[in-house]
Amino acid sequence: MIKPVLLWSDLLFFLLIAATFAGGWLAARTEHLRLAWRRVGRSRVAMAAATLLAAFLLIGVLDSLHYRERLPGDGENYAVEVRSALDALLTGLRTRQERTYSAPLATHLFAKESLEGDQGRDFPRLKHGGAHLGADTAGHGADLLAKTVQGMGVGVVAWLVLWLGFLPARQAAPHLAWDAVLATLFALCLVAGPVLLLAQGYHVLGTDKVGQDVLYLTLKSVRTGLLIGTLTTLIMLPAAVALGLLAGYAGGWIDDVIQYLYTTLNSIPGVLLIAASVLMMQVVIDTHPDWFATAAERADARLLALCAILGITSWTGLCRLLRGEALKLRELEYVQAARALGVSGARILWRHILPNVMHIVMIAIVMDFSGLVLAEAVLSYIGIGVDPNTVSFGSMINTARMELAREPMVWWSLAAAFAFMFVLVLAANLFADVVRDAFDPRASR
Amino acid sequence: MLAYLIRRLLYALPILIGVNVITFALFFVVNTPDDMARMQLGVKRVTPEAIERWKAERGYDKPLFWNDAAAGTGKATETIFFTKSVKMFALDFGSADDGRDIAREISLRMGPSLAVALPVFALGLFAAIAFALLLVYFRASYLDFAGVVLCVAMMSISGLFYIIGGQWLVSKVWHLVPISGYAEGLTAAKFVVLPVLVSVLAGLGSSARWYRTIFLEEYTRDYVRTARAKGLSERLVLFRHVLRNALIPILTGAVVAIPTLFMGSLLIEAFFGIPGLGSYTIDAINAQDFAVVRAMVFIGSALYIVGLLLTDISYTLADPRIRLQ
Amino acid sequence: MSLPMSLLRVRDLSVAIGDALPVEDVSFDIAAGETFALLGESGCGKSLTALALMRLLPPAARIASGAVRFADTDLCALSEARMRDVRGGKLGMIFQEPSSSLNPVMTVGAQIAEALRLHGDAAARERVVELLAAVGIPDPARRAGEYPFQMSGGMKQRAMIAMALAGEPELLIADEPTTALDVTIQAQVLDLLRALQRRRAMAMLLITHDLGVVANMADRVGVMYAGQLVEIAPRAAFFAAPGHPYARRLFAALPDTAARRSRLATIPGSVPPPGTRHAGCRFVERCGEALPVCHAAPPPWREYAPGHAVRCHLPALPVLAGKVGVTEGNPCGTGGTVADAAAPGGAPPLLAVSDLQVYFPIRKGVLRRAVGHVRAVDGVSLVLHAGRTLALVGESGCGKTTVGKAILGLQAPSGGALALDGAPLAGLAPRRMQMVFQDPYGSLNPRLRVGEIVAEGLCALRLPGDHAAQVRELLAQVGLDAAMAGRYPHEFSGGQRQRIAIARALAVRPGLLICDEPTSALDVSVQAQILNLLGDLQARLGLAYLFITHNIAVVDYLAREVAVMYLGRIVERGTTEAVLRGARHPYTQALLAAVPRIAGGGVEARVAGDPPSPANPPPGCHFHPRCPRAEARCRASYPDETTLAADHVVRCHFPA
DSSP states (O other): OEEEEOOHHHHHHHHHHHHHHHHHHHHHHSHHHHHHHHHHHHOHHHHHHHHHHHHHHHHHHHTTOEEEEEOSSSSSOEEEEEEEHHHHHTHHHHHOOOSSOBOTTOSBOSSOEEOSTTOOEEOOBOSSTTGGGOSOOTTHHHHHHHHHHHHHHHHHHHHHHHHHHHHHHHHHOTTSOHHHHHHHHHHHHHHHHHHHHHHHHSOTTOBOTTOOBHHHHHHHHHHHHHHHHHHHHHHHHHHHHHHHHHHHHHOHHHHHHHHHHHHHHHHSOHHHHHHHHHHHHHHHHHHOGGGOSSHHHHHHHHHHHHHHHHHHHHHHHHHHHHHHHHHHHHTSHHHHHHHHTTOOHHHHIIIIIHHHHHHHHHHHHHHHHHHHHHHHHHHHHHTOSSOTTSOOHHHHHHHHGGGGGSSSOOOHHHHHHHHHHHHHHHHHHHHHHHHHHHHOTTOOO | OHHHHHHHHHHHHHHHHHHHHHHHIIIIISSOHHHHHHHHHOSSSOOHHHHHHHHHHHTOOSOSSOOSSSOTTHHHHSSHIIIIIGGGGGTOOOBOTTSOBHHHHHHHHHHHHHHHHHHHHHHHHHHHHHHHHHHHHTTTSHHHHHHHHHHHHHHTSOHHHHHHHHIIIIIIISOOSOSSOOOSGGGHHHHHHHHHHHHHHHHHHHHHHHHHHHHHHHHTSHHHHHHHHTTOOHHHIIIIIIHHHHHHHHHHHHHTTTGGGGGOOHHHHHHHTOOSHHHHHHHHHHHTOHHHHHHHHHHHHHHHHHHHHHHHHHHHHHOHHHHTO | OOOTTEEEEEEEEEEEETTEEEEEEEEEEEETTOEEEEEOOTTSSHHHHHHHHHTOOOTTEEEEEEEEEETTEEGGGSOHHHHHHHHHHTEEEEOSOHHHHSOTTSOHHHHHHHHHHHTTOOOHHHHHHHHHHHTTOSSHHHHTTSOGGGSOHHHHHHHHHHHHHTTOOSEEEEESTTTTSOHHHHHHHHHHHHHHHHHHTOEEEEEESOHHHHHHHOSEEEEEETTEEEEEEEHHHHHHOOOSHHHHHHHHHOOSGGGTTSOOOOOOSOOOOTTOOOSSOTTGGGOTTOOHHHHHSOOOEEEEETTEEEEOSSOOOSSOSSOOSSOOOOOTTSSOOSOOOOOOSSSOOSEEEEEEEEEEEEEETTTTEEEEEEEEEEEEEEEEOTTOEEEEEOOTTSSHHHHHHHHHTSSOOSEEEEEETTEEOOSOOTTTEEEEOSOTTTSSOTTSOHHHHHHHHHHHTTOOSOHHHHHHHHHHHTTOOGGGGGSOGGGSOHHHHHHHHHHHHHTTOOSEEEEESTTTTSOHHHHHHHHHHHHHHHHHHOOEEEEEESOHHHHHHHOSEEEEEETTEEEEEEEHIIIIISOOSHHHHHHHHHSOOTTOSOOOOOOOSOOOOTTSOOSSSTTGGGOTTOOHHHHHSOOOEEEEETTEEEEOSOOO
């Protein structure tokens, strides 16, 4: 019935997740990494943040399982539209489209329109929002309250199920801060339950200009944020690590060349380099429409290209850091001892230098994530971010800002985008903080 | 010292050339001028004549590196590389798509950019250092903890939110200052106040937290213990010893940004309608005016390199260990 | 133990870090004008005790209980503001690392003036100069305007002392004041401290790990072990007959003339980590004479003699079986267990170094052209025979480590020739020579298991055989359990780490081991273990050692031949006997005189000033600016070698 579609970004995203698991397995076997991660696991803040991040990740993964639906009729014809598992789950939200703006949980449109017949101007009734109430919306408030309470009940039940599900894990690893995980899950369930029930009959976060459900758009933005935050780092990491260590360890002209390279790249103001690259990439994509079978593929290519460009402009910092560290490590006595034993340069880099800078790399990965999510919003706002067809926090803000001037104001799109972004970035920042403290050998407090 | 500075200056030259080569490659090698023309004129239904005209108007109709058709030195100079890249070193940026001279436009727009960027720089630095000092003075207390949490929360808010929220609250709800716009002279103040406050607030969280870390690291040094052993009060230890040592990396780290202040801030200027270089760049990006973007890349890099130079000089001045050796 | 008129009275002082008590129930008194030395190995809690007296403990630590009375004030009960008047005003303190203990961006004068102002001295400027003059800094008026980095280590420590004196303290706490300094500079600073103390009738709490320093400075001694004081005694009584088994073993572990060519007594095991719960005596696991009661109950204080108290269950033992303490006249070479093979006749030496030079360019100007050279090693020639030990002695910065690295091939020489077994050598020869480094913490990669570390050479050189079995064998050879191969370095103590490093070097079966200060980061008791191990390995494997060190006592114990380096050149070399007993070069003599020895006699600072920079060595004999015998010809030309005996060469214009 459906044809699975694997976009490039999906592939890289799954590869990244696989790599994370592989890394986790490796870390569990390596003592100092295990100890550092255990320190992270003991921190309540980190575990609460990790729970939130896991929830975001779940949304991102669901939204990365893409497929094309088979068109009715004979033959192997598939819809042009590429959907994801998340779309399938949220079919209700996606399809219950209104004509234009409506406030959160409203039953009527936001602006007065001339109604059919001669009843003058009034707020027209929404097609879907509160449709189950019928024409009479007197029970609106009571219905909201009842659904919220029911939803909370559902949330508590769901949480209890989760609590039971976590029992074996808690017994297996009693030293981790499971209480923080469960508390965060409780809060999540308490919010998600009512939202779930309310979303059946209302637009929980309202609708935007073309009547799309804002909650749906916000959930779709999560994947874009996650991809930009992770893939960028992944793309720049090999170059930054290899060049940084090489420059620091080898010294001499190799060092000079690499330093010249990153100083030059670094001296171009980041936004301008990104702007120039995105403009040029836009030209490439636009002049070769034949490269992409679907609009989704084209948007995907632009997303990946953006990650690559962000990566190119952001590897210099890590590279310089690693060069300095390699320079220091090179003089350490265990490296001298290895040289005296006739160990080759490549092997010294691999066995002695690399493992001793991994904490810096780890810290860089988690620290960069939040900055990149925020950067995406700004870049998309300026118009050099993701494809206009890609839903992202930046494009949501970009389309919503025009409405700020309206009287009264349309605030919900902005508020939803900012709130989700804030929670995502805050969780990432808190997690990164704990990771840095756990991995930095000389971290104070 | 002088020799060192000359060396640094000489080192800047290859970097600037490198920047130039990168931008050239980006603008003319990745895509041919034909591609650009087709994109600007609309991909479909564009006649070859229209493309030629577009290229001729902008001087993109020459060969990239070598012009066999020209005579004498023209073989090298009558090329895109020479007219579009090499001439930048002489601050000749050509004209924008609307026909105006880019160099003149830039000189006109520097003033408004500086009017916003300079106060942001000075106030931001001052606010972040003051906030960090406060946290460090009460270190390991609840105030410190709450301050750090506040910093992390402030860092986690998108810069766009500060701008939109600030405009909404101060201009729309309180009606204190105009929502956007700019005027010359003293009246500029009322247009500049809000963007400055918003930028300072947006940057406060991350810098204050970073400075706090620097201060705390300085606190672990042995000389702090010596100062205490002399009988110095905590206040004197902080202000006379810790602050002075920590300010060296903080101030010299900030110096690199000074020249780039001329470039203004893209977002702030665009939102607040300030006719500076930032909004000029944004407009150029939106209008896909390649000549302007190229010029801004070059100027931005040159200013950054000047910033690096200033950093070196300020380090030498601020740190006696470098100054006297 | 209480003296009638004590200035400082510490009672049952305990310091807590979390649940652990790194200092527990420490009580002692210091009388006005006396020097009390707190002696102990690293981690015994002696520095924490000092910081607790000043109430300057690091944030994690706190005073758990006890009382500190200074004159008539209870320091623990003072408010922080009142305590500040005591710091600097009543109690002054100087620290171990003069380079990091001074504020790098303030002039020395400003830092001293700050202390003066705090303690109510308005006429600061003249007083600063006065103080700097009082601590023996030449040209004090100019020096007051200099920054710490412009001064040498010894000068900085003098400035620290001046700063501590600014408030006219009645008690000076000196926390390892000379540990970071070279021995000739140490002698100068100790001289200064003694003179100042006498002149000002100031009491001093001297914290040190060095028995020699104690012997030369202290009036009374307190020995600390694992957070407790275990013995308090007047100096003479302590050195004549130390009471506590730990103190007695410390003496026996010292590599001094007495122990030459015999195995050193060691203290088995290591100090229990802080936080250990002790039912009985803290030393019981390492004590050879432990009684059942030692395991069961904490030992009481016993008064052996008036003022000499020991915390031990054992009855007083004036002398430990064997050699203890200051034993004089034990002739050399009676033990004979440390192998030192006789010179092989005729065969080429294992290692021949001739005229080795290592120059580092000084680059200046726009084009970074080399305008001069730091002559780190400037024409060094050495000969080392198989199975023998040659010690290369010198102070920091004299180029001795660079010689080692150049021989090994880690540092490209600028000139000169090397030969191994008569064949010229360039670059690395991993199977012939290996190195043991100074810092046991920096020399092992923390990310590798011990087994991987030891096998590193086997893998790199693709040596045949079962590597795992060889690793087990190597670990056994250096006295470690083969099961330790699976563990990481951080689980080991400093001495064990040094054993691992030795095993790594031995894995490729080299004939020559270059040991770069292998014991200088270790405590005395552990140093003895490593020296014994090196001796055993030499006897068993016929290794030759190039032993780079600044520690004369170790040289005397271990080496057959000595070369003394000063500013990149060897100024005197010969057999240990000839050089150490019949030193001819004024520098060697000064170096030997500066070593604080237990046997008394006192240290002598025979040379003034600091060694000059190798970038700009003085013309003529490098030593002439500091030499008491220098004449015009010393300033004009560098002296040639004078052969005094077949195996004793000196480079001095006055070899007689």
